[in-house]
Amino acid sequence: MSEPKYAFLQPGHYARGWHIALFSQELQVGEVKRLRYFESDLVAYRGASGTVGIVDAHCPHLGAHLASGEGRVIGDNIACPFHGWTFNTSGQCVDIPYASSIPDKAVQALQAWPVLEKNGFIALWHDPEGNPPEDYLPDIGEWGDTGWGDWQFYRSRIRAQACDVIENIVDIAHFPHVHGGKVKKFENRFADYTVTQLSTVDRDASANMIIPPGAPVELEQLRNEQAGSDADAWGDATYHGPSIMYYYTESRSSDINFRAWWVNCHTPVNQEELDLCSAVIVCSLDDTPLPEEFAATYPQMAHLAFGQDVEIWRDKIYREDPILCDGDGPINKLRRWYERFYLPRDITAQREKTQ
Ligand code: FES
Numbered sequence: 001m002s003e004p005k006y007a008f009l010q011p012g013h014y015a016r017g018w019h020i021a022l023f024s025q026e027l028q029v030g031e032v033k034r035l036r037y038f039e040s041d042l043v044a045y046r047g048a049s050g051t052v053g054i055v056d057a058h059c060p061h062l063g064a065h066l067a068s069g070e071g072r073v074i075g076d077n078i079a080c081p082f083h084g085w086t087f088n089t090s091g092q093c094v095d096i097p098y099a100s101s102i103p104d105k106a107v108q109a110l111q112a113w114p115v116l117e118k119n120g121f122i123a124l125w126h127d128p129e130g131n132p133p134e135d136y137l138p139d140i141g142e143w144g145d146t147g148w149g150d151w152q153f154y155r156s157r158i159r160a161q162a163c164d165v166i167e168n169i170v171d172i173a174h175f176p177h178v179h180g181g182k183v184k185k186f187e188n189r190f191a192d193y194t195v196t197q198l199s200t201v202d203r204d205a206s207a208n209m210i211i212p213p214g215a216p217v218e219l220e221q222l223r224n225e226q227a228g229s230d231a232d233a234w235g236d237a238t239y240h241g242p243s244i245m246y247y248y249t250e251s252r253s254s255d256i257n258f259r260a261w262w263v264n265c266h267t268p269v270n271q272e273e274l275d276l277c278s279a280v281i282v283c284s285l286d287d288t289p290l291p292e293e294f295a296a297t298y299p300q301m302a303h304l305a306f307g308q309d310v311e312i313w314r315d316k317i318y319r320e321d322p323i324l325c326d327g328d329g330p331i332n333k334l335r336r337w338y339e340r341f342y343l344p345r346d347i348t349a350q351r352e353k354t355q
């Protein structure tokens, strides 16, 4: 078989970068959670000081799962429930309660994953080369502010490829077919770590749309109600790195004025599946509080919009050399940009110099 055109098409390759594992509210002090990402069993735990550790799940001693029996957190360390070997957030073995010394081989035997907790989420760093993490994830200043509250999120484990998810950001042509929208303005901007979509999309009763099975909201009805409304809305969606997208939107109409931050992210589980998550905080743009029903439905809508794409992703194949037309977005440019996260860092750096 010939080499695939892009590094991200090589089986078992996952992007270098930050990937969201959990939202902060999902991990209380003393709690241990099982995770499965990048074909690895992992555990996340929160120590007494609030610090979060993510380490490989299986103990280097005799292989117990560190979350068995709900796991055991001691101070800022995690203790194996089988014989009590204890590890810090760097994966270092710091105590074996029944041994007079810690064997040299045990000290660094457990792999720890770099963790970043900010904006109310917990991200882990994946890097096949094992280099230190890069600092590219911006703050979301509004998170935690009065009137905004904490993330309301939905997560689904779906059958999809990360390269299909990311391509959505430049795919202007799918809106009237998948999301029931008419694109009024659309622009993509690329930088080293970011790709941005600036868009204004109106609901359009004459457009097609995909209705995800079991959708809790009558999508078509809602679309038709909103079509031709006086809402004036715009949005800026930016991927920061390979898997975490921030979306900021403001919408003004005669009955609701709101602004919202979304975090849309995908974290690979294995070669076939990924966790797709959409999280929302929303706030009124004026002094009128948001209607309760709207505040409750809006996050569902965010995830449903993703769900429309999922219906396509689960069955599609990947065309390495697609036939494109002049109305398509910059698909090939996006692919080349995205590849940077799968190439060794020195090759990426060289490429950027020559571009
Ligand atoms: S298996 Fe973990 S301490 Fe023995």
Ligand SMILES: [Fe+2]
Pocket: 168, 174, 178, 179, 305, 309
């Ligand atoms: Fe989409």
